[in-house]
Amino acid sequence: MANRQAPRGKWLALLCLLPFAVFFFAFQIAPLLWVTLNSLNTANGWSLANFEKIFGSKFYLQAIKHSLQIAFWSSLFGIVIAILGSYSLRQVDSKLRDFVMAFSNMTSNFAGVPLAFAFVILLGFNGALTILLKQAGIIEDFNLYSKTGLIVLYTYFQIPLGVLLLYPAFDALREDWRESASLLGAGTWGYWRYIGLPVLTPALLGTFVILLANALGAYATVYYLTTGNFNVLPIRIAAMISGDISLDPNMASALAMVLVGLMGVITVAHQLLLRRSYHAGR
Numbered sequence: 001m002a003n004r005q006a007p008r009g010k011w012l013a014l015l016c017l018l019p020f021a022v023f024f025f026a027f028q029i030a031p032l033l034w035v036t037l038n039s040l041n042t043a044n045g046w047s048l049a050n051f052e053k054i055f056g057s058k059f060y061l062q063a064i065k066h067s068l069q070i071a072f073w074s075s076l077f078g079i080v081i082a083i084l085g086s087y088s089l090r091q092v093d094s095k096l097r098d099f100v101m102a103f104s105n106m107t108s109n110f111a112g113v114p115l116a117f118a119f120v121i122l123l124g125f126n127g128a129l130t131i132l133l134k135q136a137g138i139i140e141d142f143n144l145y146s147k148t149g150l151i152v153l154y155t156y157f158q159i160p161l162g163v164l165l166l167y168p169a170f171d172a173l174r175e176d177w178r179e180s181a182s183l184l185g186a187g188t189w190g191y192w193r194y195i196g197l198p199v200l201t202p203a204l205l206g207t208f209v210i211l212l213a214n215a216l217g218a219y220a221t222v223y224y225l226t227t228g229n230f231n232v233l234p235i236r237i238a239a240m241i242s243g244d245i246s247l248d249p250n251m252a253s254a255l256a257m258v259l260v261g262l263m264g265v266i267t268v269a270h271q272l273l274l275r276r277s278y279h280a281g282r
Helices: 002-039 049-055 058-089 094-107 113-123 128-135 147-172 175-183 188-216 220-226 233-242 249-276
Strands: none
Touching: 002 249, 049 058, 049 249, 058 094, 058 147, 058 188, 058 233, 058 249, 094 147, 113 128, 113 147, 113 220, 147 188, 147 220, 175 188, 188 249, 220 233, 233 249
Protein backbone atom coordinates (compact mmCIF):
# COMPACT_ATOMS: atom_id res chain seq x y z
CA MET A 1 0.00 0.00 0.00
CA ALA A 2 2.82 2.37 0.91
CA ASN A 3 4.58 1.59 -2.38
CA ARG A 4 1.45 2.59 -4.32
CA GLN A 5 1.05 5.86 -2.45
CA ALA A 6 4.67 6.94 -2.99
CA PRO A 7 4.43 7.41 -6.80
CA ARG A 8 1.03 9.06 -6.37
CA GLY A 9 2.48 11.57 -3.88
CA LYS A 10 5.38 12.25 -6.21
CA TRP A 11 3.07 13.03 -9.14
CA LEU A 12 0.91 15.21 -6.90
CA ALA A 13 3.98 17.21 -5.84
CA LEU A 14 5.02 17.65 -9.48
CA LEU A 15 1.49 18.76 -10.36
CA CYS A 16 1.60 21.39 -7.62
CA LEU A 17 4.85 22.69 -9.12
CA LEU A 18 3.27 23.08 -12.56
CA PRO A 19 1.88 26.63 -12.01
CA PHE A 20 5.29 27.77 -10.79
CA ALA A 21 6.98 26.15 -13.81
CA VAL A 22 4.57 27.87 -16.21
CA PHE A 23 5.06 31.20 -14.46
CA PHE A 24 8.87 30.81 -14.47
CA PHE A 25 8.94 29.94 -18.19
CA ALA A 26 6.55 32.73 -19.17
CA PHE A 27 8.29 35.51 -17.25
CA GLN A 28 11.92 34.33 -17.09
CA ILE A 29 12.88 31.87 -19.82
CA ALA A 30 10.65 33.11 -22.66
CA PRO A 31 11.72 36.80 -22.38
CA LEU A 32 15.38 35.75 -22.17
CA LEU A 33 15.02 33.63 -25.30
CA TRP A 34 13.24 36.49 -27.08
CA VAL A 35 15.98 38.97 -26.14
CA THR A 36 18.69 36.49 -27.18
CA LEU A 37 17.16 35.94 -30.62
CA ASN A 38 16.59 39.65 -31.21
CA SER A 39 20.16 40.46 -30.21
CA LEU A 40 21.34 38.35 -33.16
CA ASN A 41 18.85 39.88 -35.60
CA THR A 42 20.21 42.64 -37.86
CA ALA A 43 19.15 44.38 -41.05
CA ASN A 44 21.34 41.96 -43.01
CA GLY A 45 20.07 38.81 -41.30
CA TRP A 46 21.35 36.78 -38.34
CA SER A 47 24.82 37.77 -37.21
CA LEU A 48 26.92 39.12 -34.33
CA ALA A 49 26.99 42.59 -35.87
CA ASN A 50 25.19 44.18 -32.91
CA PHE A 51 27.79 42.85 -30.48
CA GLU A 52 30.63 43.89 -32.78
CA LYS A 53 29.18 47.40 -32.81
CA ILE A 54 28.91 47.46 -29.02
CA PHE A 55 32.47 46.33 -28.33
CA GLY A 56 33.84 48.49 -31.14
CA SER A 57 32.18 51.67 -29.87
CA LYS A 58 33.81 53.84 -27.21
CA PHE A 59 30.37 55.17 -26.31
CA TYR A 60 28.95 51.74 -25.42
CA LEU A 61 32.18 50.66 -23.75
CA GLN A 62 31.95 53.78 -21.60
CA ALA A 63 28.41 52.77 -20.60
CA ILE A 64 29.66 49.32 -19.57
CA LYS A 65 32.58 50.85 -17.67
CA HIS A 66 30.38 53.34 -15.82
CA SER A 67 27.85 50.65 -14.92
CA LEU A 68 30.53 48.34 -13.52
CA GLN A 69 32.30 51.10 -11.60
CA ILE A 70 29.13 52.44 -9.99
CA ALA A 71 27.85 48.94 -9.21
CA PHE A 72 31.15 47.76 -7.72
CA TRP A 73 31.90 50.75 -5.52
CA SER A 74 28.33 51.23 -4.31
CA SER A 75 28.10 47.49 -3.51
CA LEU A 76 31.45 47.56 -1.71
CA PHE A 77 30.60 50.61 0.39
CA GLY A 78 27.09 49.28 0.96
CA ILE A 79 28.16 45.84 2.17
CA VAL A 80 30.87 47.26 4.48
CA ILE A 81 28.35 49.55 6.16
CA ALA A 82 25.76 46.73 6.20
CA ILE A 83 28.24 44.38 7.94
CA LEU A 84 28.93 46.93 10.65
CA GLY A 85 25.24 47.72 11.01
CA SER A 86 24.12 44.08 11.12
CA TYR A 87 26.71 43.19 13.72
CA SER A 88 25.84 46.24 15.81
CA LEU A 89 22.15 45.33 15.74
CA ARG A 90 23.01 42.08 17.51
CA GLN A 91 24.42 44.05 20.42
CA VAL A 92 21.52 46.46 21.04
CA ASP A 93 18.12 46.25 22.71
CA SER A 94 15.45 44.27 20.87
CA LYS A 95 13.09 47.27 20.54
CA LEU A 96 15.74 49.39 18.85
CA ARG A 97 16.70 46.40 16.68
CA ASP A 98 13.09 45.91 15.55
CA PHE A 99 12.78 49.61 14.75
CA VAL A 100 15.98 49.64 12.67
CA MET A 101 14.96 46.49 10.79
CA ALA A 102 11.53 47.96 10.04
CA PHE A 103 13.18 51.19 8.89
CA SER A 104 15.61 49.22 6.68
CA ASN A 105 12.71 47.32 5.15
CA MET A 106 10.96 50.60 4.35
CA THR A 107 14.02 52.39 2.95
CA SER A 108 15.00 49.40 0.80
CA ASN A 109 11.84 50.13 -1.23
CA PHE A 110 12.48 53.88 -1.36
CA ALA A 111 13.71 54.38 -4.92
CA GLY A 112 12.80 55.92 -8.24
CA VAL A 113 11.49 59.49 -8.48
CA PRO A 114 11.07 60.07 -4.70
CA LEU A 115 14.66 59.04 -3.99
CA ALA A 116 16.05 61.18 -6.81
CA PHE A 117 13.98 64.17 -5.61
CA ALA A 118 15.15 63.67 -2.02
CA PHE A 119 18.82 63.62 -3.06
CA VAL A 120 18.39 66.74 -5.19
CA ILE A 121 16.99 68.55 -2.13
CA LEU A 122 19.80 67.28 0.10
CA LEU A 123 22.87 67.02 -2.13
CA GLY A 124 22.05 68.97 -5.27
CA PHE A 125 24.07 72.05 -6.27
CA ASN A 126 21.93 74.10 -3.87
CA GLY A 127 20.93 71.23 -1.60
CA ALA A 128 20.55 71.76 2.10
CA LEU A 129 23.33 69.37 3.10
CA THR A 130 25.63 70.60 0.33
CA ILE A 131 25.30 74.21 1.52
CA LEU A 132 25.93 73.22 5.15
CA LEU A 133 29.06 71.24 4.22
CA LYS A 134 30.35 74.15 2.13
CA GLN A 135 29.78 76.64 4.93
CA ALA A 136 31.59 74.31 7.36
CA GLY A 137 34.53 74.14 4.95
CA ILE A 138 34.30 70.34 4.64
CA ILE A 139 33.78 70.37 0.86
CA GLU A 140 34.35 72.95 -1.84
CA ASP A 141 31.93 71.52 -4.37
CA PHE A 142 29.88 68.39 -4.94
CA ASN A 143 28.25 67.26 -8.16
CA LEU A 144 25.38 64.87 -7.47
CA TYR A 145 24.94 64.29 -11.22
CA SER A 146 28.46 62.92 -11.71
CA LYS A 147 29.76 59.37 -11.28
CA THR A 148 30.80 60.11 -7.70
CA GLY A 149 27.36 61.50 -6.92
CA LEU A 150 25.67 58.43 -8.38
CA ILE A 151 27.90 56.15 -6.30
CA VAL A 152 26.74 58.01 -3.18
CA LEU A 153 23.11 57.69 -4.26
CA TYR A 154 23.41 53.99 -5.14
CA THR A 155 25.17 53.30 -1.85
CA TYR A 156 22.17 54.74 -0.03
CA PHE A 157 19.73 52.14 -1.36
CA GLN A 158 22.33 49.35 -1.13
CA ILE A 159 22.75 49.71 2.65
CA PRO A 160 19.22 48.72 3.81
CA LEU A 161 19.12 45.79 1.37
CA GLY A 162 22.51 44.62 2.63
CA VAL A 163 21.35 44.85 6.26
CA LEU A 164 18.20 42.82 5.51
CA LEU A 165 20.27 40.12 3.80
CA LEU A 166 23.18 39.97 6.26
CA TYR A 167 21.35 40.32 9.57
CA PRO A 168 20.10 36.68 9.60
CA ALA A 169 23.60 35.45 8.66
CA PHE A 170 24.97 36.55 12.04
CA ASP A 171 22.72 33.92 13.68
CA ALA A 172 25.31 31.38 12.50
CA LEU A 173 27.88 32.84 14.90
CA ARG A 174 27.55 31.23 18.31
CA GLU A 175 28.75 32.98 21.45
CA ASP A 176 30.42 29.85 22.79
CA TRP A 177 32.75 29.89 19.76
CA ARG A 178 34.06 33.29 20.83
CA GLU A 179 34.49 32.07 24.41
CA SER A 180 36.31 28.92 23.27
CA ALA A 181 38.59 30.95 21.01
CA SER A 182 39.34 33.31 23.89
CA LEU A 183 40.22 30.40 26.18
CA LEU A 184 42.60 29.10 23.54
CA GLY A 185 44.34 32.47 23.39
CA ALA A 186 42.73 33.99 20.31
CA GLY A 187 42.06 37.71 20.40
CA THR A 188 39.32 39.61 18.57
CA TRP A 189 41.24 39.67 15.29
CA GLY A 190 42.05 35.96 15.54
CA TYR A 191 38.42 35.08 16.20
CA TRP A 192 37.15 36.99 13.17
CA ARG A 193 39.97 35.80 10.92
CA TYR A 194 39.72 32.07 11.65
CA ILE A 195 36.08 31.66 12.77
CA GLY A 196 33.81 34.63 12.13
CA LEU A 197 34.70 35.60 8.57
CA PRO A 198 35.00 32.01 7.22
CA VAL A 199 31.53 31.21 8.58
CA LEU A 200 30.07 34.40 7.12
CA THR A 201 31.86 34.10 3.77
CA PRO A 202 28.98 32.46 1.83
CA ALA A 203 26.52 35.09 3.07
CA LEU A 204 28.94 37.93 2.33
CA LEU A 205 29.64 36.73 -1.20
CA GLY A 206 25.99 36.06 -1.92
CA THR A 207 24.95 39.47 -0.61
CA PHE A 208 27.66 41.22 -2.62
CA VAL A 209 26.45 39.52 -5.83
CA ILE A 210 22.85 40.56 -5.10
CA LEU A 211 23.96 44.14 -4.48
CA LEU A 212 25.88 44.14 -7.76
CA ALA A 213 22.80 42.90 -9.61
CA ASN A 214 20.67 45.49 -7.85
CA ALA A 215 23.01 48.30 -8.93
CA LEU A 216 23.60 47.06 -12.48
CA GLY A 217 19.87 46.91 -13.17
CA ALA A 218 18.88 50.19 -11.48
CA TYR A 219 17.16 52.52 -13.94
CA ALA A 220 14.40 54.75 -12.56
CA THR A 221 16.47 56.67 -10.01
CA VAL A 222 19.41 57.45 -12.30
CA TYR A 223 17.05 58.33 -15.17
CA TYR A 224 15.00 60.84 -13.20
CA LEU A 225 18.10 62.28 -11.54
CA THR A 226 20.04 62.85 -14.76
CA THR A 227 17.10 62.87 -17.23
CA GLY A 228 18.84 60.04 -19.08
CA ASN A 229 22.03 62.00 -19.78
CA PHE A 230 24.43 59.80 -17.81
CA ASN A 231 25.88 56.96 -19.83
CA VAL A 232 25.08 53.63 -18.14
CA LEU A 233 23.73 50.42 -19.65
CA PRO A 234 20.10 50.63 -18.39
CA ILE A 235 19.82 54.18 -19.80
CA ARG A 236 21.20 53.08 -23.16
CA ILE A 237 18.84 50.09 -23.31
CA ALA A 238 15.82 52.27 -22.51
CA ALA A 239 16.87 54.84 -25.12
CA MET A 240 16.97 52.11 -27.77
CA ILE A 241 13.41 50.94 -27.16
CA SER A 242 11.65 54.21 -26.31
CA GLY A 243 13.61 56.90 -28.14
CA ASP A 244 12.12 58.72 -31.11
CA ILE A 245 15.47 59.14 -32.86
CA SER A 246 17.59 56.14 -31.83
CA LEU A 247 14.90 53.44 -31.85
CA ASP A 248 16.68 50.10 -32.28
CA PRO A 249 15.17 47.21 -30.28
CA ASN A 250 17.68 44.71 -31.65
CA MET A 251 20.60 46.77 -30.37
CA ALA A 252 18.76 47.14 -27.06
CA SER A 253 18.49 43.34 -26.90
CA ALA A 254 22.24 43.04 -27.54
CA LEU A 255 22.98 45.52 -24.75
CA ALA A 256 20.64 43.57 -22.48
CA MET A 257 22.55 40.38 -23.27
CA VAL A 258 25.80 42.16 -22.38
CA LEU A 259 24.20 43.01 -19.03
CA VAL A 260 23.14 39.37 -18.61
CA GLY A 261 26.66 38.26 -19.52
CA LEU A 262 28.19 40.55 -16.89
CA MET A 263 25.91 39.10 -14.25
CA GLY A 264 26.74 35.60 -15.46
CA VAL A 265 30.48 36.23 -15.07
CA ILE A 266 29.92 37.69 -11.59
CA THR A 267 27.78 34.71 -10.58
CA VAL A 268 30.35 32.17 -11.82
CA ALA A 269 33.12 34.01 -9.96
CA HIS A 270 30.92 33.97 -6.86
CA GLN A 271 30.46 30.20 -7.11
CA LEU A 272 34.19 29.61 -7.59
CA LEU A 273 35.03 31.74 -4.55
CA LEU A 274 32.29 30.03 -2.58
CA ARG A 275 33.78 26.58 -3.22
CA ARG A 276 37.11 27.77 -1.84
CA SER A 277 35.59 29.23 1.28
CA TYR A 278 36.07 27.50 4.63
CA HIS A 279 32.36 27.11 5.20
CA ALA A 280 31.71 25.50 1.82
CA GLY A 281 34.60 23.14 2.34
CA ARG A 282 32.98 21.74 5.45
